[in-house]
Structures are given as C-alpha cells and as structure tokens.
Amino acid sequence: MISTTLFPGRYVQGPGTLKRLGEEVNRFGSKCFLICDSFVFDNILPEFQQEIEKHIQIEMEKFKGECSDEEIERLSALARNVGCDVIVGIGGGKTLDTAKAVAYELKIPVAITPTIASTDAPCSALSVIYTPTGEFKRYLILPKNPELVLVDTKIIVQAPVRYLVSGMGDALATWFEAESCKKKYAGNMTGDVGSMTAYALAELCYNTLLEFGLLAKLACESHVVTPALERVVEANTLLSGLGFESGGLAAAHAIHNGLTVLEQTHKYYHGEKVAIGTLASLLLTDKPENTIDKVFSFCESVGLPTTLSDIGLSDISDAELMKAAEAACAEGETIHNEPIPVTPEMVFSSLKATDALGKKRKKSYN
Numbered sequence: 205m206i207s208t209t210l211f212p213g214r215y216v217q218g219p220g221t222l223k224r225l226g227e228e229v230n231r232f233g234s235k236c237f238l239i240c241d242s243f244v245f246d247n248i249l250p251e252f253q254q255e256i257e258k259h260i261q262i263e264m265e266k267f268k269g270e271c272s273d274e275e276i277e278r279l280s281a282l283a284r285n286v287g288c289d290v291i292v293g294i295g296g297g298k299t300l301d302t303a304k305a306v307a308y309e310l311k312i313p314v315a316i317t318p319t320i321a322s323t324d325a326p327c328s329a330l331s332v333i334y335t336p337t338g339e340f341k342r343y344l345i346l347p348k349n350p351e352l353v354l355v356d357t358k359i360i361v362q363a364p365v366r367y368l369v370s371g372m373g374d375a376l377a378t379w380f381e382a383e384s385c386k387k388k389y390a391g392n393m394t395g396d397v398g399s400m401t402a403y404a405l406a407e408l409c410y411n412t413l414l415e416f417g418l419l420a421k422l423a424c425e426s427h428v429v430t431p432a433l434e435r436v437v438e439a440n441t442l443l444s445g446l447g448f449e450s451g452g453l454a455a456a457h458a459i460h461n462g463l464t465v466l467e468q469t470h471k472y473y474h475g476e477k478v479a480i481g482t483l484a485s486l487l488l489t490d491k492p493e494n495t496i497d498k499v500f501s502f503c504e505s506v507g508l509p510t511t512l513s514d515i516g517l518s519d520i521s522d523a524e525l526m527k528a529a530e531a532a533c534a535e536g537e538t539i540h541n542e543p544i545p546v547t548p549e550m551v552f553s554s555l556k557a558t559d560a561l562g563k564k565r566k567k568s569y570n
C-alpha cells in the first residue's frame with residue numbers, strides 16, 4: 205500500500221517574523237505580487253513594507269473577499285500583467301487560498317503569511333473554492349504545497365480572539381477525521397493512505413488543543429505571546445494542516461460543507477461550523493461517552509459552538525436541516541471516509557442529538 209505525506213517547503217513561526225518575509229521570499233523570487241485585504245494593507249504592511257522591500261520588489265493588489273473562480277481569474281490576470289516571479293498572500297484563510305490558486309495559475313512559487321490562526325488552510329496544497337455568494341463550490345487540489353508559510357505570532361494575538369478559537373474548532377476535527385481514514389484505509393488528499401507521521405501529528409494536534417487551548421485563548425485575549433499561545437498557533441496552522449492533508453478528511457468537514465448550504469450559517473467562521481461537524485461526528489460514529497464529554501467540555505471552555513443556535517440555526521426547520529444533511533452526504537464528500545456507511549438521515553439525527561446535548565449541558569452550567 206502506498207502512503208503519501210505532504211509538507212510545505214518551510215514553516216517559520218514566532219513573534220516578529222514578518223520582518224523576515226523579504227529575506228525568506230528572496231530565496232525563490234525577486235519580484236512578488238502581493239495579495240492582501242484592506243485591513244492588512246492599512247494596518248500591518250506599513251510597519252514592515254520597507255524592511256521587506258530591502259530584499260524583494262512588491263506589486264500589490266487588494267483581495268475582494270471571496271475565494272471564487274472569478275476572483276482568482278481577476279488576480280491572475282493582474283499578476284501576469286505585472287510580470288512577477290512569486291506570489292505572496294498575507295491575510296486570512298480565503299486570501300491565502302486565493303493566493304495559492306493564483307500562484308498555480310501562473311505556475312510560480314507562493315509564500316503564505318496568515319494574520320489569523322483561524323484555519324489550517326495555510327500549509328496545504330489545496331484551495332477551497334466558494335461561489336461569489338459564499339457557498340462551498342469545490343476543492344482545488346494543487347500540485348504542490350506553498351514554498352513558505354510564515355506566521356508572526358505578535359500579529360496573530362492582535363486579531364480578535366474569535367479567530368484563534370475558530371482555528372481550534374478546525375484543528376479539533378483533524379484527529380477524529382484522520383483516525384476514521386486510518387481505520388478505513390481511506391485516502392488522504394492525495395488519494396493514497398496516510399503515513400504514521402500524519403496520524404501521529406494529527407493526534408498531537410488534538411492533545412495540544414486539549415492541554416493548552418484555554419491558556420492560549422486567555423493569552424490571545426490579553427494580546428500577548430506565551431509558550432501556550434505558540435503551541436496552539438502551531439497546532440491550528442501546521443499540525444492541523446499536515447494532519448488533515450496527509451491524514452485525510454471525513455465527517456466533520458463534510459457536515460461543515462453541508463451546513464454552508466444554509467444561509468444563516470454564513471456569518472459564522474469555518475472552524476465554528478467544523479466544531480459542530482466534529483461534535484455531530486462523535487455521535488454519528490458512536491464514540492465513547494468520555495470522549496464526547498471531553499470534546500464538549502473543551503468546546504465549552506474555549507467558547508466554541510455546541511448547539512445549532514450557536515451557528516445561527518435557532519429556528520431551523522427539520523426540512524432545512526435535512527438539506528444540510530443531504531449536502532454533507534453528496535457523492536464524493538469526505539463523509540464516505542467514515543468506517544461506517546453514512547446516510548443523510550444519520551447526519552440529520554446526529555445534528556439534532558448534538559444540539560440537544562449541547563443545550564442540556566448549557567442549562568446545567570447556568
């Protein structure tokens with residue numbers, strides 16, 4: 205049996221690393237097309253631009269907010285026109301996925317600098333493509349991972365804590381999904397089975413969250429970098445990235461994708477919906493009670509959603525929820541990597557049961 209494991213070219217993390225971006229990027233390019241959102245453009249770049257430009261030339265364009273085929277096409281045309289030899293993306297998950305897709309269109313290297321630790325998108329050879337209105341459209345599998353992922357933890361802790369917590373929600377799914385794939389000998393993002401490296405890193409991701417998640421959240425709320433914060437940023441970004449990509453996805457992300465068909469969930473972050481997907485997957489796959497309790501307790505301690513109303517679905521009808529369950533079980537969805545056959549009815553039931561358990565636990569805390 206052939207296993208494949210994927211890695212980004214280099215991963216650099218710590219306080220103040222953005223100062224090194226120019227130097228790092230210069231190892232594989234000299235003129236970059238930099239994609240970032242308005243916030244990064246106005247609030248982060250001014251402090252670093254001069255230092256970066258000592259090493260590379262910069263052409264800049266603002267990202268319009270959705271990682272859609274239309275936006276990728278627009279930015280690719282601009283990048284082509286200015287004649288650059290490397291793409292740099294600075295920002296959140298969708299900005300970075302767009303930067304990776306543009307680099308792929310131009311067949312040049314890409315450097316990725318997340319300003320929030322809200323997803324495991326940065327390290328992967330994958331972009332998630334949405335419609336211009338924010339519905340999941342498809343995965344774009346890229347031929348290689350980013351040449352560089354550079355994370356400045358001083359910038360991460362300036363962002364609202366909800367991003368870090370959401371990243372923990374995304375990372376929380378990693379081990380459960382990898383474990384399901386391992387059990388079933390299901391393929392990872394390459395189609396080959398995962399390696400022991402991937403499964404071990406996915407498990408380390410889970411253990412890191414459980415041990416340091418709350419400490420990291422508190423540090424982030426105080427806008428300070430601590431060892432616990434560094435560990436959780438690494439878990440959210442590198443471990444979760446390697447874990448999902450080389451270990452494989454299963455029910456949690458498929459349920460997330462299903463939930464995105466319900467418009468009410470659009471204002472909630474990826475990791476928040478993945479957290480609900482993860483909790484539902486535990487009930488779906490008949491996990492032991494102590495595991496369910498541990499994961500619910502973790503979500504409650506850091507403030508991740510545990511009920512449907514936490515992701516905007518307080519008035520959801522059964523018929524609407526069934527639509528999400530059906531989308532989660534669409535042909536080709538990663539839910540079919542679970543070791544048991546899964547039907548939309550089973551997903552619907554797990555979501556309802558998760559909601560009931562989440563509500564009951566909340567009541568007993570108040």
Ligand SMILES: [Zn+2]
Nearest residue numbers: 323324374478
């Ligand atoms: Zn994810």
